[in-house]
Amino acid sequence: xxxxxxxxxxxxxxYSLNCAYAYWIWTPKTGKWVNxxxxxxxxxxxxxxxxxxxxxAKNYEEAQQEFKKLIKHYPKSAEAAESQYYLGLxxxxxxxxxxxxQSYQKVIDKYPFSERIQEIIEREYKIGEAFMSGAKRKxxxxxxxxxxxxxxxxxxxxxxxxxxxxxxxxxxKLGLVLKSLMRYYEAEEAFDKVISNYPDSExxxxxxxxxxxxxxxxxxxxQYDQGAAGEAKEKFEEFVREHPDAVLSDEAxxxxxxxxxxxxxxxxxxxxxxxxQKAIGAAKIYYNEVIDKYSDTQWAKKAAEKLExxxxxx
Numbered sequence: 001x002x003x004x005x006x007x008x009x010x011x012x013x014x015y016s017l018n019c020a021y022a023y024w025i026w027t028p029k030t031g032k033w034v035n036x037x038x039x040x041x042x043x044x045x046x047x048x049x050x051x052x053x054x055x056x057a058k059n060y061e062e063a064q065q066e067f068k069k070l071i072k073h074y075p076k077s078a079e080a081a082e083s084q085y086y087l088g089l090x091x092x093x094x095x096x097x098x099x100x101x102q103s104y105q106k107v108i109d110k111y112p113f114s115e116r117i118q119e120i121i122e123r124e125y126k127i128g129e130a131f132m133s134g135a136k137r138k139x140x141x142x143x144x145x146x147x148x149x150x151x152x153x154x155x156x157x158x159x160x161x162x163x164x165x166x167x168x169x170x171x172x173k174l175g176l177v178l179k180s181l182m183r184y185y186e187a188e189e190a191f192d193k194v195i196s197n198y199p200d201s202e203x204x205x206x207x208x209x210x211x212x213x214x215x216x217x218x219x220x221x222x223q224y225d226q227g228a229a230g231e232a233k234e235k236f237e238e239f240v241r242e243h244p245d246a247v248l249s250d251e252a253x254x255x256x257x258x259x260x261x262x263x264x265x266x267x268x269x270x271x272x273x274x275x276x277q278k279a280i281g282a283a284k285i286y287y288n289e290v291i292d293k294y295s296d297t298q299w300a301k302k303a304a305e306k307l308e309x310x311x312x313x314x
Contacts, residue, residue: 040069040070040072040073040074044070044073044074044077044078044079044080045079047066047069047070047073047074047079048067048070048079048082048083050066051063051066051067051069051070051083051086052086054066055067055086055089055090058093060090060091060093060094063086063090064087064090064091067083067084067086067087067090068083068087070083071083071084071087080111081107081110081111081114081116082114082116084103084106084107084110084111085103085104085107085114085116085120087103088100088101088103088104088107088120088123091103092123092127097127097130097131097135097137097149098127098131098137098149100123100127101124101127101128101149101153101156104120104123104124105120105124105156107120108120108121108160117160118161118164120160121157121160121161121164121166122166124153124156124157124160125153125154125157125166125169125170127153128149128150128153128154128157128170128173129150129173131148131149131150131153132148132150132173132176132177137149148177148181150173150174150177151174151177151178154170154171154173154174154177155174157170158170158171158174163197163198167197167198168194168197168198168201168202168203168204169201169203171190171193171194171197171198171203172190172191172194172203172206172207172210174190175187175188175190175191175194175207175210176210178190179210179213179214179217182217184214184215184217184218185214185218187210187214188210188211188214188215191207191208191210191211191214192207192211194207195207195208195211205243205246205248206248208235208238208239208242208243209236209239209246209248209251209252211235212232212235212236212238212239212252212255213232213255214232215228215229215231215232215235216228216229216232216233216236216255216258216259218232219232219259219262229259229262229263229266230263232255232259233255233256233259233260233263236252236253236255236256236259237256239252240252240253240256260294260296260297261294261297261298261299263293263294264290264293264294264297264299264300265299267286267289267290267293267294267299268286268287268290268299268302268303270286271283271284271285271286271287271289271290271303271306272306274286275306275310280310283306283310284307284310287303287304287306287307287310288303288307290302290303291303291304291307
């Protein structure tokens with residue numbers, strides 16, 4: 001039995017050595033054992049061409065390894081910037097959009113003189129739109145429950161191109177994402193930046209509408225905010241006055257009507273409260289306010305009925 005165990009160990013050791021040496025090669029030039037998997041070509045151009053051949057063959061994982069080798073061993077070469085760009089392309093081709101964005105951003109951060117900068121900003125913007133449309137961030141093939149990455153991506157697009165062709169659009173889309181997440185004050189800030197920083201852009205007009213929509217959303221919170229509702233109505237009215245022919249003006253008119261109805265209901269509810277407290281004088285003031293200011297709403301009719309009943313009780 002002891003001999004069998006020793007024989008087994010000897011065979012296993014020999015097999016392990018063969019496996020180990022299969023991954024290592026002696027190079028007389030350097031006088032060292034080299035692992036081909038981690039070895040890099042003699043020049044950055046050779047390494048880039050080798051990595052690019054894998055990318056062209058759609059062997060993306062292998063290409064990523066080879067591009068990373070180049071960046072590690074030849075970080076100051078012109079090919080390093082191009083390798084970082086192709087890393088982004090390979091991740092994007094695999095559907096790993098967030099990794100692609102991070103790789104593209106590294107080109108801007110580490111190689112700001114790259115000729116790819118404008119193209120990269122455009123690619124980052126499209127990735128932001130993809131996440132905005134429902135794409136999910138993934139890692140190791142699994143979807144991650146994280147905040148919508150488009151917030152980070154649109155913010156970077158704006159930073160990368162403060163007054164570039166995509167800046168105003170990215171700022172507007174950032175506002176839309178924040179609004180969809182009910183982060184209304186942050187969304188309003190983004191829309192306000194569109195108006196102040198890019199007043200001549202096509203997105204400035206729509207931003208004015210969205211600011212009013214954010215105010216309206218705040219007013220519809222768990223506790224009705226009459227001040228926010230009033231501000232929202234004023235913003236919508238201002239939008240309609242300034243852009244009567246805009247596509248969004250019809251929607252603005254509908255919002256004005258809804259907010260007026262909400263204001264009327266709020267005033268009516270105050271009157272009912274005073275009536276229940278037997279403060280009839282105060283109740284009449286508010287019922288009359290509903291009739292005078294909101295005569296086109298259902299609450300004006302109800303307020304008139306309430307006043308008639310109060311007169312009968314005298």
